[in-house]
Amino acid sequence: EDKVVQSPLSLVVHEGDTVTLNCSYEVTNFRSLLWYKQEKKAPTFLFMLTSSGIEKKSGRLSSILDKKELFSILNITATQTGDSAVYLCAVFQGGSEKLVFGKGMKLTVNP
Amino acid sequence: DVKVTQSSRYLVKRTGEKVFLECVQDMDHENMFWYRQDPGLGLRLIYFSYDVKMKEKGDIPEGYSVSREKKERFSLILESASTNQTSMYLCASSPRRQGLGGNQPQHFGDGTRLSIL
Numbered sequence: 001e002d003k004v005v006q007s008p009l010s011l012v013v014h015e016g017d018t019v020t021l022n023c024s025y026e027v028t029n030f031r032s033l034l035w036y037k038q039e040k041k042a043p044t045f046l047f048m049l050t051s052s053g054i055e056k057k058s059g060r061l062s063s064i065l066d067k068k069e070l071f072s073i074l075n076i077t078a079t080q081t082g083d084s085a086v087y088l089c090a091v092f093q094g095g096s097e098k099l100v101f102g103k104g105m106k107l108t109v110n111p
Numbered sequence: 112d113v114k115v116t117q118s119s120r121y122l123v124k125r126t127g128e129k130v131f132l133e134c135v136q137d138m139d140h141e142n143m144f145w146y147r148q149d150p151g152l153g154l155r156l157i158y159f160s161y162d163v164k165m166k167e168k169g170d171i172p173e174g175y176s177v178s179r180e181k182k183e184r185f186s187l188i189l190e191s192a193s194t195n196q197t198s199m200y201l202c203a204s205s206p207r208r209q210g211l212g213g214n215q216p217q218h219f220g221d222g223t224r225l226s227i228l
Contacts, residue, residue, distance in 0.1 A: 008163055031213070041219075041221040041222060042115070042201070042219040042220055042222065043201070043219045045217075050154075050213060088154065090154075092214040097161065097207065098144075099156075099160060099213065099217060101153050101154040101155075102153060103152065103153035104153050107207070
């Protein structure tokens with residue numbers, strides 16, 4: 001059965017800390033991996049990773065994919081209270097338009 | 112920017128009622144999806160559609176049906192609402208993958224929090 005596993009499932013940190021979110025996957029015919037951020041409303045797209053070892057970066061957020069070990073990490077440096085959210089990891093399989101989602105990871109950043 | 116609009120943010124219905132959740136996207140996307148999101152279970156796919164009048168079951172279609180009469184609109188129908196369908200419902204859309212090109216990210220609506228009493 002295809003699955004996407006995120007860890008940890010929840011994390012509480014203080015402002016200024018650096019956090020690393022993990023996502024591992026077991027899917028047939030992997031195509032790409034996506035990260036989303038969900039605050040109170042719609043999940044918003046962060047990154048899509050297709051190739052191993054190439055870091056994608058946006059401000060304090062960065063992400064990288066390891067297709068050999070079947071995982072991705074999302075790093076957030078110098079966290080702010082506005083980073084508090086649920087972070088979702090999802091995977092596209094080849095030939096499909098569907099995403100397979102992990103359960104999500106709840107990050108709380110305290111001032 | 113892609114806009115996916117769900118008709119209600121909060122909805123309260125009674126057991127046995129027929130419930131309609133509406134979703135409209137403004138980017139001419141071929142693909143549309145309905146998910147439900149529950150604590151500890153993440154996002155689970157209910158139904159999706161690749162084109163007008165086309166629908167396919169997702170992972171948890173029981174108790175639901177869908178309608179896609181126009182490209183921009185995808186409706187989720189709870190035929191006879193039950194308390195275990197109390198949940199957050201999310202609609203998403205994406206353009207169809209072209210040839211050998213990669214998939215495109217799905218864009219989500221703000222969700223409808225549905226309570227069945």
